[in-house]
Amino acid sequence: MSELTSVLLVGAIALVVVAHIAWLARAGRNRAKAALAADMASVRRVIRDAADISDGTAGVVTWAGSWNGQRVQLRTIVDTLATRKLPTRWLAVSITEPVAVPGIFDMMMRPNSATTFSNFDHLPHTLPKVLDLPAEAVLRTDRKGVAFPQDLIASHTDIFAESRAKELLITPKGVRIVWLLAEAERARYGVFRQAAFSDANIDPALVERLLEVASRLREAINRRERQAA
Template sequence: MSELTSVLLAGAIALGVAGHIAWLARAGRNRAKAALAADMASVRSVVPDASDISDGMAGVITWAGSWNGQRVQLRTIVDTLATRKLPTRWLSVSITEPVAVPGVFDMMMRPNSATTFSNFDHLAHTLPKVLAFPADAVLKTDRKGVAFPQDLIATHTDIFAESRAKELLITPKGVRIVWLLAEAERARYGVFRQAAFGDAGIDPALIERLLEAASTLRQAINRRERRAA
């Protein structure tokens, strides 16, 4: 093979590789757009007035709207922080209405690594818990010496018997539940280091269920506070 032929062949191979990479990039963008549209449709089937209020943070999509007369927020977060694990995709569902609690109450299930969706690791005070809480739960707060209605909260944690339920956050501004949607495809992440989640979209029934759980807990806390006043 002549030197010129070798150069031409190398150039053709380089062009072919570049073209294939460009095609993969376009295909990835198209899949991402289709997945976002599907997620939006799922969210709006439960929260019809939901709008995308994302701030451009990579891997985070946020919607806000109203549900059953309450302000709500839904967010998906791609977490690539955890070491020695596959990237994960979380669904955060919040009722963003006042709650009668004296500070931040954060219950995290199996908190064995840092997360990108929570400030749990930065809360300074660990709370003792009543026996009715899940065995794998750890409770924290931002204020030492405050009391929360743990007996009441514990009666609303049945959903955390499921391994995908990860966090319950209660603050004076609302109630949030975080749920594991999916782990990244092992083969693609292992080869390309891409956090692809296949067809793991958002199930409207799951959104409804998490909103119901958060809303019921908020109402129970506020109802007790009104009776005690």
């Protein structure tokens, strides 16, 4: 094989490799667009006026709108922290309306590693908990010496018996529940280090369920505060 032929062959191989990489990137973008469109369609089955208000943060998509006369927000977060065995995709469902609590109440299930979807790790005070709250839950707050209606909160935490329920956050500005949507495909992540989620579609029934739990809890807390006033 002549030197010229060798050079041409190497050049041809390089062009094929570049073209294949470009094709993979384009296919990845197309899949991402299709997945985002499917998620938007699912969200709008529950929140009719949902709008994408994402700020461009990688791996985070946020929608806001109204549901049953209340302002709500949905967010999906891809968590790729190196401390996790596999990347995870979380769904955070929030009622963004006032709640009669004196500070931040954050209940995290099995908090054995850092999180990218929550400020739980940065809250300075751990709360003692009532027996009716989940055994695997840890409670934290931003204010020392404050009291929360834990008995009332406990009566609305049945959903946390399910392993996918991860966090309940109550603040004066709203109530949020975080749910595990999926873990990345092990084979693809192990070989290509790509966080692909084949079963991470947003289920409208799940969104409705989480909104109902958050809404009932908010209403119960505010009702007790009104009665005590």
